[in-house]
Amino acid sequence: MSAGPVERPPGEAGGGSAAPASPRALAWRRRRHSLGRFWAGYRGNRAGLAGLAGLAVFVLIALCAPLLIGPADLSLTDAPGGPHEPPSAAYPLGTDNYGRSILDLVIWGSRVSLTVGFLATLMCVGLGTLVGIVAGHYGGFGSTVLMRITDWVLVLPALVLAVAFAAVMGQGTVTIILAIGLTAWPTTARLVRAQTLAVEARPYIDRAKALGGGHGHVMTRHVLPNVMPIVLAQTTLTVAESIIMESTMAFLGLGDPNTLSWGGTLQEARNAGAVSSGLWWHLLPPGLAIVLVALAFTLCGRAIEGVLNPRLRERR
Amino acid sequence: MTAQTGPDPATRDDAGDRAVPGGAAAPVLSAEGLEVRFKGRGDRGVARAVDGVHLDVRAGEIIALVGESGCGKTTLARTLLGLERPTDGRVTFEGRPLSYTGKALKAYRRRAQLVLQDPSGSLNPRHVVYDAVAEGLRIHYGVTADEKAKVADALARAGLRPPERFFLRYPHELSGGQRQRVVIAGALVLDPEVIVADEPVASLDASVRGEILALLLRLRDDLGLSALVVTHDLGLAWNIADRVAVMYLGRVVESGTVEEVLTAPRHPYTQALLSVLPEGGVAERVVLTGEPPDPTRVPGGCRFHARCQILASGEADRAGIADRCRGEDPGVLPAGSDSHLAACHYAALGEPAGT
Ligand SMILES: Nc1ncnc2c1ncn2[C@@H]1O[C@H](COP(=O)(O)OP(=O)(O)OP(=O)(O)O)[C@@H](O)[C@H]1O
Ligand SMILES: [Mg+2]
Numbered sequence: 001m002s003a004g005p006v007e008r009p010p011g012e013a014g015g016g017s018a019a020p021a022s023p024r025a026l027a028w029r030r031r032r033h034s035l036g037r038f039w040a041g042y043r044g045n046r047a048g049l050a051g052l053a054g055l056a057v058f059v060l061i062a063l064c065a066p067l068l069i070g071p072a073d074l075s076l077t078d079a080p081g082g083p084h085e086p087p088s089a090a091y092p093l094g095t096d097n098y099g100r101s102i103l104d105l106v107i108w109g110s111r112v113s114l115t116v117g118f119l120a121t122l123m124c125v126g127l128g129t130l131v132g133i134v135a136g137h138y139g140g141f142g143s144t145v146l147m148r149i150t151d152w153v154l155v156l157p158a159l160v161l162a163v164a165f166a167a168v169m170g171q172g173t174v175t176i177i178l179a180i181g182l183t184a185w186p187t188t189a190r191l192v193r194a195q196t197l198a199v200e201a202r203p204y205i206d207r208a209k210a211l212g213g214g215h216g217h218v219m220t221r222h223v224l225p226n227v228m229p230i231v232l233a234q235t236t237l238t239v240a241e242s243i244i245m246e247s248t249m250a251f252l253g254l255g256d257p258n259t260l261s262w263g264g265t266l267q268e269a270r271n272a273g274a275v276s277s278g279l280w281w282h283l284l285p286p287g288l289a290i291v292l293v294a295l296a297f298t299l300c301g302r303a304i305e306g307v308l309n310p311r312l313r314e315r316r
Numbered sequence: 317m318t319a320q321t322g323p324d325p326a327t328r329d330d331a332g333d334r335a336v337p338g339g340a341a342a343p344v345l346s347a348e349g350l351e352v353r354f355k356g357r358g359d360r361g362v363a364r365a366v367d368g369v370h371l372d373v374r375a376g377e378i379i380a381l382v383g384e385s386g387c388g389k390t391t392l393a394r395t396l397l398g399l400e401r402p403t404d405g406r407v408t409f410e411g412r413p414l415s416y417t418g419k420a421l422k423a424y425r426r427r428a429q430l431v432l433q434d435p436s437g438s439l440n441p442r443h444v445v446y447d448a449v450a451e452g453l454r455i456h457y458g459v460t461a462d463e464k465a466k467v468a469d470a471l472a473r474a475g476l477r478p479p480e481r482f483f484l485r486y487p488h489e490l491s492g493g494q495r496q497r498v499v500i501a502g503a504l505v506l507d508p509e510v511i512v513a514d515e516p517v518a519s520l521d522a523s524v525r526g527e528i529l530a531l532l533l534r535l536r537d538d539l540g541l542s543a544l545v546v547t548h549d550l551g552l553a554w555n556i557a558d559r560v561a562v563m564y565l566g567r568v569v570e571s572g573t574v575e576e577v578l579t580a581p582r583h584p585y586t587q588a589l590l591s592v593l594p595e596g597g598v599a600e601r602v603v604l605t606g607e608p609p610d611p612t613r614v615p616g617g618c619r620f621h622a623r624c625q626i627l628a629s630g631e632a633d634r635a636g637i638a639d640r641c642r643g644e645d646p647g648v649l650p651a652g653s654d655s656h657l658a659a660c661h662y663a664a665l666g667e668p669a670g671t
Contacts, residue, residue, distance in 0.1 A: 212426055236603075
């Protein structure tokens with residue numbers, strides 16, 4: 001690992017000639033400055049770079065999927081190939097029981113998997129951050145109640161809850177997003193609350209209060225920026241979790257049968273008897289895609305954590 | 317320092333002569349019987365950090381609050397700004413008791429500012445200097461057009477010049493003294509009427525310290541700023557304060573004008589503090605013995621008696637008050653008096669003390 005001396009991004013401490021900068025320009029320059037510093041640290045983490053590259057590939061594939069695959073390629077009744085053809089030049093990963101190219105299915109499935117992963121993550125990280133900051137900032141009885149609820153949700157088996165959800169709301173992508181979002185937030189909430197408590201004990205919080213800042217000011221201007229690194233790292237880790245969860249739920253048949261996702265493809269493979277008849281090309285590609293995407297997000301998450309959390313950085 | 321009202325050594329410390337008509341301005345900020353207690357964790361008792369303090373800060377007056385470490389100066393300062401709720405007594409601003417609702421506190425804190433003791437921790441490490449100084453402005457006025465000019469002006473007044481050079485620095489890129497000046501600039505930018513400053517210049521070198529103190533004096537003279545300056549440094553108190561309050565174990569034990577308190581101290585504690593100054597005129601040094609004060613165990617009688625050199629040397633015995641020192645609380649000094657007061661049985665005898 002290239003542990004060179006921390007370099008200062010150039011161009012901000014530049015003498016008294018910086019007079020005509022407006023506050024907004026200042027803010028931008030500052031943001032660029034801290035982004036540069038972050039990138040310098042991230043670059044040193046090779047696993048993180050690999051994760052980032054993998055992520056970029058997956059996102060690119062998901063975005064370009066409509067250009068590569070036409071609706072006819074995914075048609076159930078009018079599939080291009082024969083059922084369960086082994087890999088060949090025409091179908092590099094073989095075909096499924098309807099005769100669709102597995103490669104096409106995996107490529108198309110990335111769209112749903114990534115979308116659900118991101119949306120569910122957005123929801124659960126948002127909820128977790130809100131609960132964590134509010135519980136950490138206000139303290140008192142309300143905070144205790146909030147944290148008891150958090151602990152309770154934390155030990156609830158997410159899958160059982162998700163099945164119950166699907167029973168109430170009907171199966172579908174939205175159900176999956178909600179189920180993940182409403183069960184996965186407690187980890188974030190606990191982390192954020194711990195960090196909030198640490199930040200709230202700092203003297204600059206007293207200074208902000210003495211300047212007249214209220215709860216909103218303290219929470220948004222001081223606590224939030226300080227918990228953001230943790231939230232960011234947590235987000236990337238949660239995306240990986242959400243994608244796995246989505247696949248699991250789709251595999252269990254809780255997903256929308258009309259949308260293609262990796263978990264859904266796996267479920268179809270099982271229903272088609274791929275496990276017993278050794279049709280590995282039907283099972284392996286979607287499974288590998290899930291593993292790879294989760295790995296990429298986890299690598300990024302760990303790298304971000306390492307750069308932003310000084311305590312972890314020292315240990316490295 | 318013009319309030320030399322007749323050096324009468326035999327001033328009695330009874331509370332009869334409050335609010336000399338025409339003599340003193342009305343208090344802007346005052347503590348009335350202020351008491352702050354902290355519940356101890358586990359088997360620790362209740363800490364009486366501030367234990368009945370009367371103190372007036374009048375318009376255009378600078379008061380120095382001196383006392384050894386742990387006597388409750390910071391707690392008093394924080395309580396005056398409403399950061400700590402008093403367990404008893406009250407804080408009044410312009411004669412009205414402080415209201416602890418969010419809105420009232422915010423309005424109060426536009427006019428009164430606190431400079432915290434720890435300059436390194438007082439700045440958010442993720443905010444650059446510009447944001448730190450502009451914070452108060454944004455809280456009270458939002459983002460305004462003249463924000464940048466005001467920030468630059470405040471930084472320049474606090475001695476960071478040219479101010480533009482510091483706008484984008486993070487606190488960790490500044491020296492301790494520069495950080496302290498950023499904190500001071502952040503308080504000045506709101507043009508406060510009262511400043512409560514907790515050891516504002518402890519981390520500054522002599523020249524910058526002089527500059528900050530000169531600034532305080534100028535603000536007082538030009539704008540009628542009132543200030544309560546907490547300090548360990550009696551020399552500093554001498555240079556800027558109009559009045560001095562000496563604190564011991566949560567109480568003000570002596571108060572009066574600077575000249576009175578620092579040249580003719582009446583309380584044995586003040587005498588001991590002064591005697592260890594290198595340039596002190598006092599003949600012999602008094603090094604305080606006994607345990608350092610513990611606010612969870614405030615001794616009965618006079619709270620200073622266990623360490624009092626007058627009592628230890630037997631002088632109190634000869635004066636026939638040793639029992640009162642050990643058993644009778646000399647009481648709480650009133651605020652708003654212009655005379656030189658000391659909470660001490662021995663000083664109350666009216667003898668020239670400490671010779
Ligand atoms: N939050 C708290 N909880 C419990 N005890 C406290 C708390 N804050 C202060 N104390 C106690 O109150 C006493 C007074 O503390 P304070 O900080 O006011 O002293 P100080 O005079 O400012 O000292 P220094 O000169 O060292 O800054 C100390 O004994 C301290 O231990
Ligand atoms: Mg202090």
